[in-house]
Structure formats: C-alpha cells, structure tokens
Amino acid sequence: MDAKKTAETLHPLERKLLNSLKKYTKLEYLTKDSGMQEIEAMRALQWLQNKGALEIKKTETETIELDENGKKYAKEGLPEKKLLKEISASPKKTEEIKTVAGEELGASIGALRRKAAITVENGKLTITPQGKTLLEKETLEEKFLKLKFPLETAKLKDEEKFALDSLKTRKQIIKIQQKKEVSAELSELGKELLKTNLNEETIDALTPGIIKSGEWKQKKFRRYDVSINVPQIDGGKKHFVKQALENAKQIWLDMGFKEMTGQKVQTSFWNFDALFTPQDHPVREMQDTFFIKTTPKGTLPDQKTVEKIRQAHEKGAGGSTGWGGKWDEETAKKNVLRTHTTSLSAKTLHNLKKEELPAKFFALGRCFRNEALDWSHLFEFNQTEGIVIDKNATFANLLGYLKQFFKKMGFEQARFKPSFFPYTEPSVEIEVFHPIHKKWLELGGAGIFRPEVTIPLLGEEIPVLAWGPGFDRILLEYYKITDIRELYKNDIQQLRKIKAWNRS
Numbered sequence: 001m002d003a004k005k006t007a008e009t010l011h012p013l014e015r016k017l018l019n020s021l022k023k024y025t026k027l028e029y030l031t032k033d034s035g036m037q038e039i040e041a042m043r044a045l046q047w048l049q050n051k052g053a054l055e056i057k058k059t060e061t062e063t064i065e066l067d068e069n070g071k072k073y074a075k076e077g078l079p080e081k082k083l084l085k086e087i088s089a090s091p092k093k094t095e096e097i098k099t100v101a102g103e104e105l106g107a108s109i110g111a112l113r114r115k116a117a118i119t120v121e122n123g124k125l126t127i128t129p130q131g132k133t134l135l136e137k138e139t140l141e142e143k144f145l146k147l148k149f150p151l152e153t154a155k156l157k158d159e160e161k162f163a164l165d166s167l168k169t170r171k172q173i174i175k176i177q178q179k180k181e182v183s184a185e186l187s188e189l190g191k192e193l194l195k196t197n198l199n200e201e202t203i204d205a206l207t208p209g210i211i212k213s214g215e216w217k218q219k220k221f222r223r224y225d226v227s228i229n230v231p232q233i234d235g236g237k238k239h240f241v242k243q244a245l246e247n248a249k250q251i252w253l254d255m256g257f258k259e260m261t262g263q264k265v266q267t268s269f270w271n272f273d274a275l276f277t278p279q280d281h282p283v284r285e286m287q288d289t290f291f292i293k294t295t296p297k298g299t300l301p302d303q304k305t306v307e308k309i310r311q312a313h314e315k316g317a318g319g320s321t322g323w324g325g326k327w328d329e330e331t332a333k334k335n336v337l338r339t340h341t342t343s344l345s346a347k348t349l350h351n352l353k354k355e356e357l358p359a360k361f362f363a364l365g366r367c368f369r370n371e372a373l374d375w376s377h378l379f380e381f382n383q384t385e386g387i388v389i390d391k392n393a394t395f396a397n398l399l400g401y402l403k404q405f406f407k408k409m410g411f412e413q414a415r416f417k418p419s420f421f422p423y424t425e426p427s428v429e430i431e432v433f434h435p436i437h438k439k440w441l442e443l444g445g446a447g448i449f450r451p452e453v454t455i456p457l458l459g460e461e462i463p464v465l466a467w468g469p470g471f472d473r474i475l476l477e478y479y480k481i482t483d484i485r486e487l488y489k490n491d492i493q494q495l496r497k498i499k500a501w502n503r504s
Contacts, residue, residue, distance in 0.1 A: 030045075255360075258359070
C-alpha cells in the first residue's frame with residue numbers, strides 16, 4: 001500500500017504520534033509532546049509498525065546512583081578511612097574507637113581485613129604496612145564515589161567495576177536500577193507519511209446522530225485495511241493439568257469405578273496405621289511427611305476399629321506376627337498433609353458394607369511429601385488411587401486394570417517390576433519410559449492389600465486390588481514437557497499456546 005492509501009487508514013492516535021515523530025524518537029518524549037498516555041502512544045507505535053511505517057527499538061540499560069550512605073560518604077569520606085587514621089598511632093580495642101560506630105564499624109573492619117590493612121589480635125585493631133600505604137592514597141572506592149552520577153554500568157572502566165563490586169556488598173551505598181527505553185525508527189513509508197496531511201479529520205464509525213444530520217456527506221471515512229495482521233486472540237480455557245485430571249476421572253468412571261473424596265489433612269491413623277505402616281517406619285519422619293503442629297490432634301474412629309488396628313500392629317492378622325512392640329494411640333492422632341490418596345481407600349474399606357460387594361473405587365487428588373525439587377519431583381503432586389474389592393479378584397486383574405488405564409492415557413506399554421510396600425503383598429512398581437530423558441519414570445506402587453489391612457477394616461480377608469501411581473509425571477510426554485516443575489509455573493504464554501488434552 002502506498003503512502004497516500006496508508007494515510008487514509010490512520011487512526012487519530014497514529015496521526016497524533018506521527019506529528020510528534022517529526023521532532024522526537026523516544027517514547028517518553030513522544031508521550032509528552034502528543035499529550036497521549038504512554039499506553040496510547042505505545043499502541044499507536046505498534047499499529048504503525050504493523051503497517052510498516054516504523055520499527056520499534058527497545059533497549060535496556062543498567063544505571064547506578066548513590067544511595068543514602070553513598071551520598072554521605074562522598075561528602076565525609078569512607079568510614080574505614082576514618083578508622084585507619086584513628087588506629088594509625090597505636091592499636092585500639094573496638095570499644096575504644098570513637099570516629100566510627102555501630103554497623104559502620106563492623107563493615108569497616110571487614111573491608112580493611114579483606115585488603116590486609118589491619119590485623120585483629122587480642123581484641124585490638126592494629127594497622128599493617130599495607131594499611132599505612134592505603135592511608136596515604138585515594139582508594140578505588142573513594143574515586144568511584146566522586147564520579148558524576150547516575151552512571152551506566154556498561155560504560156564503567158575495569159577499576160570502576162572493581163570498586164562497584166566492592167561497594168555493592170555494603171549497606172545503602174549504591175543502588176542499581178534497570179531502565180527500559182523505547183524508541184521508533186521511521187521507514188521510507190513512515191517518512192512519506194510525514195509529508196501527508198496528518199491533521200485531516202476522518203470518521204471512524206457511523207452514529208445515528210451523524211446519519212440523521214447528514215454530516216457524513218461532508219466527512220471523509222477512514223479506510224480500513226482488512227489484510228493487516230492483528231494480535232492473536234486466545235480463548236479462555238481450563239488449565240491443561242485440570243483438563244487431564246477431568247479426562248482421567250472420566251476413564252475410571254467409564255470403567256465402572258465410583259469416586260472417593262476426602263480432606264487433604266488426615267490423621268496418621270488413616271494415612272499410616274490403618275495401612276499397616278509401622279509407627280517407627282522412616283516414611284513417617286520429617287524428611288518425608290509434613291506434620292501439622294498448629295492444629296489439635298485428630299480423633300480416632302470407633303474403639304473397636306482402633307483395637308483391631310492395634311492387634312494387627314502388635315500381634316498380626318491373618319497368620320502374621322505383626323510388627324511387635326507397643327502401638328501408640330497418640331502417635332496415630334497426629335495430623336499430616338496426606339502423603340498419598342490411599343488414606344481414602346482405608347476409610348472407604350472401613351465404611352463399606354458387605355451387601356455392596358463386589359465394588360470398585362478410585363480417587364484423584366493432591367498429596368504432599370517433603371521431596372527435593374528436581375525435573376521429576378514435586379513436594380505437592382496429584383495421585384490417582386484405585387481399589388477393587390472382589391472375592392474372585394486376582395493379581396492378573398490388577399495388571400489388566402492398570403494397562404487399560406495407561407493405554408487410555410496414551411501409554412501403549414508400561415512395565416511392572418517387583419517391589420515392597422508395607423500394606424500390599426505381592427507388590428509392584430509401575431514405570432513408563434520418558435523419551436527425552438531416556439529413562440524409565442517411576443509412577444508409583446500397586447499390589448494386593450495384606451490381610452493386616454483388610455481384616456481389621458473389612459472384618460475378613462478379601463482380595464483388594466490397590467494402586468496409587470503419581471499422576472503428574474504421566475502428563476509430561478503428552479505436553480512435551482521435560483521438567484515437571486513447568487506444569488505449575490503458570491506462564492501465560494505457555495497457557496495460551498499449549499494444546500488441549502485429547503486422549504481417551
């Protein structure tokens with residue numbers, strides 16, 4: 001489009017800005033000269049750039065200014081220099097120093113010791129030969145404070161950079177600020193536009209008043225360029241992890257499971273004891289579990305159930321000998337952020353009636369463990385839980401349920417290897433292969449609940465298939481994310497561009 005036709009497309013804000021571009025190029029001056037707000041001027045610049053009339057230049061500079069103490073030392077001198085003068089005649093204890101006190105004394109001693117200007121022996125400060133030399137000449141820091149501020153970091157000489165690094169560690173001597181500057185560079189088309197009549201009035205929209213009065217007949221309409229690029233508009237949508245969670249829930253529902261829900265804060269009784277985890281097991285220690293100290297201890301269920309759990313721990317159930325020792329009710333009452341959703345399975349088994357068998361349940365929710373963060377670990381994560389209570393259930397059924405779920409989640413193959421968990425036997429570890437990191441990812445455990453779990457909670461030994469793989473790791477491959485921490489960083493660009501969940 002030539003300059004004449006382009007001029008006919010100009011918005012009033014663009015016309016204002018072009019008039020100011022005859023004199024200025026920087027955004028701050030363009031804003032003042034045009035009388036526009038900065039956001040209006042920036043929008044006009046972007047429109048003109050879209051039309052090829054100019055190019056927006058953005059630069060970022062780091063500037064240095066003197067802070068409160070810096071201004072003081074520029075006038076009065078650095079406190080370490082005062083300290084050197086005071087001890088130059090004879091060594092002194094810190095409490096005898098008069099010219100420097102408080103925080104300045106400590107900072108001065110530290111600065112002088114780094115330069116080997118003083119020694120500290122038997123509580124006394126003594127000047128060294130190096131200190132006497134330092135006393136006679138102007139230090140780099142003193143020279144720096146005499147410079148004309150503000151300064152640009154990029155323009156500093158080597159010795160000035162050295163002084164800056166030294167002063168940066170000191171309190172309120174200097175302050176560093178990042179300054180962003182926007183300017184415009186006109187193209188040939190932009191220069192041609194400046195020669196057109198930028199003060200010409202045009203109509204942007206018809207109104208009933210203009211039509212009724214006939215005013216539109218004497219006005220010129222602004223030309224609209226329908227081919228020009230416009231900003232991308234992104235529709236609202238659920239967080240991509242939320243999409244995947246809802247899809248996974250639907251998979252379990254389609255497979256005939258009922259959902260289990262419950263609080264994130266649970267007693268140790270349901271989180272550990274009901275699942276036959278010994279009270280001295282390492283998993284209960286602070287490095288793995290978040291205990292809640294600010295709330296009162298939780299309550300235990302009916303005494304009959306409590307006694308059954310006690311017997312399982314102290315003497316065993318279903319032919320086992322238990323863990324031995326004395327089971328403690330107070331330990332079981334401690335509140336924790338649930339370390340797994342299996343606490344919901346224990347509660348479900350406890351409340352299940354015999355006439356409801358066989359039954360299948362699932363849960364999908366947040367769990368918490370005191371993990372070290374890395375590309376595959378979070379301390380707050382989602383887990384998908386499942387149990388099947390059926391007298392005819394087998395270990396082969398367990399692997400079948402898991403394979404079907406992972407297939408629907410997009411993993412054609414998953415592998416299982418023998419493992420150990422306090423509450424299942426036999427037990428397996430579920431793993432899937434990560435194509436980027438080239439390693440198998442551990443998703444969680446599965447197995448058949450031990451009689452020490454089922455007998456106290458159900459009243460008899462019935463096969464209960466159980467699993468609890470971590471859910472967040474399952475999502476990495478689909479979204480092409482190589483670091484699990486990126487699932488929840490809430491970067492707006494990621495949320496706009498990431499694809500929707502479409503597996504079932």
